Amino acid sequence: MARIVILGAGIGGVPMAYEMKETVGKHHEVIVISDSPTFHFVPSNPWVPTSYRKPEDLKIELAPVMKKKGIEFIQKAAAKVDPLNNQVQLVDGSAVAYDFLIIATGPRLAFDEIPGLGPDGYTSSVCHVDHAAIAAQDWDKFMENPGPIVIGAVQGASCYGPAYEYLMILETELRKRKIRDKVPMTFVTAEPYIGHLGLGGVGDTKSMLESAMRHRHIKWITNAKVDKIESGMMFVTEVDDEGKDKKKHELPFKHSMMLPAFTGVDAVRHVDVEGLVNPRGFVLVDEHQRNLTFKNIYSIGVCIAIPPVEKTPLPVGAPKTGYMIESMVTTTAHNIAEELAGKAPSHHATWNALCLADFGDSGVAFLAMPQIPPRNVTWSAQGKWVHTAKIAFEKYFMRKVRKGISEPYYEKAILKLMGVVRIKGK
Numbered sequence: 290m291a292r293i294v295i296l297g298a299g300i301g302g303v304p305m306a307y308e309m310k311e312t313v314g315k316h317h318e319v320i321v322i323s324d325s326p327t328f329h330f331v332p333s334n335p336w337v338p339t340s341y342r343k344p345e346d347l348k349i350e351l352a353p354v355m356k357k358k359g360i361e362f363i364q365k366a367a368a369k370v371d372p373l374n375n376q377v378q379l380v381d382g383s384a385v386a387y388d389f390l391i392i393a394t395g396p397r398l399a400f401d402e403i404p405g406l407g408p409d410g411y412t413s414s415v416c417h418v419d420h421a422a423i424a425a426q427d428w429d430k431f432m433e434n435p436g437p438i439v440i441g442a443v444q445g446a447s448c449y450g451p452a453y454e455y456l457m458i459l460e461t462e463l464r465k466r467k468i469r470d471k472v473p474m475t476f477v478t479a480e481p482y483i484g485h486l487g488l489g490g491v492g493d494t495k496s497m498l499e500s501a502m503r504h505r506h507i508k509w510i511t512n513a514k515v516d517k518i519e520s521g522m523m524f525v526t527e528v529d530d531e532g533k534d535k536k537k538h539e540l541p542f543k544h545s546m547m548l549p550a551f552t553g554v555d556a557v558r559h560v561d562v563e564g565l566v567n568p569r570g571f572v573l574v575d576e577h578q579r580n581l582t583f584k585n586i587y588s589i590g591v592c593i594a595i596p597p598v599e600k601t602p603l604p605v606g607a608p609k610t611g612y613m614i615e616s617m618v619t620t621t622a623h624n625i626a627e628e629l630a631g632k633a634p635s636h637h638a639t640w641n642a643l644c645l646a647d648f649g650d651s652g653v654a655f656l657a658m659p660q661i662p663p664r665n666v667t668w669s670a671q672g673k674w675v676h677t678a679k680i681a682f683e684k685y686f687m688r689k690v691r692k693g694i695s696e697p698y699y700e701k702a703i704l705k706l707m708g709v710v711r712i713k714g715k
C-alpha cells in the first residue's frame with residue numbers, strides 16, 4: 290500500500306484529494322495536511338468587503354467530508370518538506386512519511402517586498418478570506434468618510450483579474466449608494482497595458498477593460514512600480530517601454546487594495562536541496578506535473594513555477610487559475626496511478642486560462658487555450674451573464690468540496706457556457 294500525501298487543502302489540494310482517492314481506491318492511503326481546518330473559496334473573496342458574501346459563506350469544514358471519503362486529514366501546518374527523507378516535517382515537531390507527495394500550498398503573499406504594502410501596512414488585501422474580512426472593516430470606515438480609492442497589482446504580481454474585479458465591484462457599489470461622485474478612482478498596475486492580465490491580453494481584453502474604465506471614470510497608470518506606501522499615500526514610479534523611470538506619482542487614498550507578488554510558501558521555498566524549487570520558491574515541474582529531481586514529488590496550483598508569457602518593462606507573472614489547476618489535478622491523479630501500476634507517467638496537463646471577472650452588476654469573461662500564445666482559442670466576452678455565471682461557478686465548486694465530488698467540472702462547464710453564449714449571440 291502506497292502513502293500519497295497532499296500538502297495544502299485549497300482550490301487545488303481538495304479536488305486533488307478527492308480525485309486521487311477515487312483513482313486509487315482502498316488500495317492506497319491518501320492523506321491531506323492543511324494548516325487550516327476549513328477550505329476557502331478564494332475567487333469569491335473580492336465580494337466580502339462590500340458584504341456581498343460573509344467570510345463564513347466561503348468556508349467549508351474539511352474533517353467530516355475527508356473522513357467520509359476515507360481520506361486522513363491532518364490539521365497542522367507543515368514546517369518543511371524533506372525530500373531527501375521522503376517526509377513532511379510539521380510545526381509540532383512530528384513528521385509524516387510519504388511514497389508520493391503532492392505539493393498544493395498555493396502562494397506566499399510577498400507584502401514584505403514593498404514598504405507599507407498589505408494588511409500589516411496601509412493597503413487592504415482580498416487574497417485570503419481573513420484579509421477580506423479586515424478589508425470589510427476598512428470599507429465600512431471608508432463609507433463614513435469617503436475619498437480617493439487606489440486599486441491594482443504591484444510589480445511581480447501574477448494575478449490581475451481579481452484587481453480589476455475588486456475595482457469594478459467597488460465602483461458598482463459606490464454608484465448604488467449614490468456617492469460615486471465623491472470618490473476619484475485610480476487603477477495602478479505593473480501590466481504594460483490595461484487588459485494584459487499576465488497573458489499578453491486575451492482577444493479584446495485591452496479595449497474591453499479600457500472601455501469599461503472610461504465609462505466608469507476610472508483613471509489608470511500602467512507600467513507602474515509601487516515604491517512605497519505610507520498612511521493614505523502611495524508612491525509610484527511609472528516606467529517607459531525600456532523599464533526606465535518616466536514619471537513619479539503620489540496618489541492619496543482613503544481605501545486601497547493592491548495585489549502583491551507571490552513566492553512559494555516557507556515550508557517549500559526554504560528547503561535546502563537543489564532542484565525542488567526556483568529562486569522564488571515555486572516548485573519546478575515537468576509536463577507531467579512531476580519534479581525532475583525528486584520524482585515522487587508532484588505539484589499543482591499556484592505554487593508551481595511557470596515562466597512569464599512575454600518580456601515586459603516591469604515583471605508581470607502568468608496567472609494560474611482554476612481551469613488550469615483542475616487539469617493539473619487530473620493529470621497528477623492519473624500519473625501517480627500509472628506509477629503505482631509500474632508504468633511511466635503519460636498524462637500532460639493542458640494549461641488553459643479561463644477567467645470570469647465580475648463587475649458587481651456585469652463582467653468580462655475570457656478564455657485562452659493554451660495560456661501561452663499563439664493560441665488555438667482566444668475568446669473574450671462581456672455582459673450581465675458573467676455575474677450570474679460567476680455565482681454559478683461558486684455554487685458548483687462549493688458543492689463539489691462539501692459533498693466530496695471527485696469529478697472535474699471546468700471542461701464540461703466551459704463547453705456549456707460557450708454554447709449558451711453562442712446561442713444567445715444568434
Ligand SMILES: Cc1cc2nc3c(=O)[nH]c(=O)nc-3n(C[C@H](O)[C@H](O)[C@H](O)COP(=O)(O)OP(=O)(O)OC[C@H]3O[C@@H](n4cnc5c(N)ncnc54)[C@H](O)[C@@H]3O)c2cc1C
Nearest residue numbers: 297298299300301324331332366367394395590591610611
Ligand atoms: C483574490 C483572488 C481571486 C481569484 N479568482 C479566481 C477566479 O475567479 N477564477 C479562477 O480560476 N482563479 C482565481 N484565482 C486564482 C486561483 O484559482 C486561486 O488563487 C486558487 O486559490 C489557487 O489554488 P491553490 O490550491 O493553488 O492555492 P490555495 O487555494 O491558496 O490553497 C493553498 C492551501 O495550502 C495551505 N497551506 C499553505 N502553506 C501550508 C503549510 N505550510 N502547511 C499546510 N498547509 C499549507 C493554505 O492554507 C491553503 O489552504 C484567484 C486568486 C485570488 C488571489
